[in-house]
Amino acid sequence: MRTPIRVLIVDDSALIRRLLTEILSKAADIEVVGTATDPYVARDRIKQLNPDVLTLDVEMPRMDGLTFLRNLMRLRPMPVVMVSSLTEQGAEVTMQALELGAIDFVTKPKVDVAHSINDYADELIEKIRTAARASVRALTAPHSPAPRYSADAVLPKATASKHWRTTDRIFAIGASTGGTEAIKEVLLGLPPDAPGTVIAQHIPAGFSAAFADRMNRQTNLTVKEAEDGDVVRPGHVFIAPGGRHLLLARDGARYICRLNDGEPVNRHRPSVDVLFRSVAQAAGINACAAILTGMGNDGAQGLKELHDLGVYTVAQDEASSVVWGMPGEAVKLGAVNEVLPLQRVATALLKAVKA
Numbered sequence: 001m002r003t004p005i006r007v008l009i010v011d012d013s014a015l016i017r018r019l020l021t022e023i024l025s026k027a028a029d030i031e032v033v034g035t036a037t038d039p040y041v042a043r044d045r046i047k048q049l050n051p052d053v054l055t056l057d058v059e060m061p062r063m064d065g066l067t068f069l070r071n072l073m074r075l076r077p078m079p080v081v082m083v084s085s086l087t088e089q090g091a092e093v094t095m096q097a098l099e100l101g102a103i104d105f106v107t108k109p110k111v112d113v114a115h116s117i118n119d120y121a122d123e124l125i126e127k128i129r130t131a132a133r134a135s136v137r138a139l140t141a142p143h144s145p146a147p148r149y150s151a152d153a154v155l156p157k158a159t160a161s162k163h164w165r166t167t168d169r170i171f172a173i174g175a176s177t178g179g180t181e182a183i184k185e186v187l188l189g190l191p192p193d194a195p196g197t198v199i200a201q202h203i204p205a206g207f208s209a210a211f212a213d214r215m216n217r218q219t220n221l222t223v224k225e226a227e228d229g230d231v232v233r234p235g236h237v238f239i240a241p242g243g244r245h246l247l248l249a250r251d252g253a254r255y256i257c258r259l260n261d262g263e264p265v266n267r268h269r270p271s272v273d274v275l276f277r278s279v280a281q282a283a284g285i286n287a288c289a290a291i292l293t294g295m296g297n298d299g300a301q302g303l304k305e306l307h308d309l310g311v312y313t314v315a316q317d318e319a320s321s322v323v324w325g326m327p328g329e330a331v332k333l334g335a336v337n338e339v340l341p342l343q344r345v346a347t348a349l350l351k352a353v354k355a
Contacts, residue, residue, distance in 0.1 A: 012060045171289070175201050288313070
């Protein structure tokens with residue numbers, strides 16, 4: 001029998017501590033070894049209890065969650081899942097936490113909505129399991145399960161059509177766990193006139209806009225949360241809104257964004273498979289695609305469809321991935337031209353469009 005995943009819960013709310021403890025204690029492979037009311041107590045409990053994973057509240061008294069996380073990832077790196085409020089400020093702070101090294105985040109449970117607790121419990125337990133398996137690096141510088149649908153539920157697979165090579169190129173990127181920082185690394189490597197880029201990152205509604213705003217401030221590109229009808233132009237990046245699928249479509253000679261509220265695909269909305277299939281149908285050989293760190297297999301089949309058209313495809317390698325699930329599945333399918341460290345992905349995409 002495997003040793004249970006030892007979890008320490010850090011939150012100033014007694015109600016939240018009790019609720020998270022009750023949820024996690026129902027999983028046979030997870031043990032809540034303790035709780036802490038603030039980072040100072042948490043620091044001592046970590047030394048005493050040696051947990052495998054920490055859940056960390058964003059807003060706490062005496063020391064805020066970001067300051068504690070920054071110190072933790074510098075001095076004692078360990079997997080952390082942030083617990084965040086669904087507010088504009090909470091979303092921005094959560095993006096900063098992921099930048100500092102948090103593996104993932106969940107929103108605060110809605111204690112007054114009984115029917116949502118089961119879904120919340122499934123999400124929390126799965127993210128704790130993922131965090132326990134994640135590759136964590138020291139901070140060296142400041143900075144009930146849904147039905148499983150395929151992409152057919154949103155965009156039926158079309159008969160392959162001929163795409164003529166044009167000068168209007170497209171980059172497509174998909175990611176999940178650890179993806180917000182991986183995407184930033186790729187975007188930082190792209191010039192202001194890079195091909196128009198469409199991105200599906202698994203992220204809840206309410207957080208994608210903050211993520212896009214952050215990328216817009218930190219890179220040389222114009223980055224925004226995609227809206228239906230947005231024209232995909234060079235130097236512009238469009239990130240799928242949390243809770244909606246992003247598709248690429250043709251409107252005459254232009255590429256545009258289309259949003260879709262169809263079923264979750266591979267339990268995700270936005271889904272990388274849906275985005276990649278739409279890129280295959282709309283752009284074909286005029287696209288290049290990358291699949292980055294993430295748990296599960298979403299995006300692997302869509303990347304295979306692109307690869308089979310002759311599109312250049314790249315996967316982030318295992319050593320630089322937080323979780324080598326999605327890229328690993330794509331490699332298994334034979335959907336990848338190259339497997340590269342994260343820091344080489346942007347250069348590879350740029351080289352491919354010039355070939």
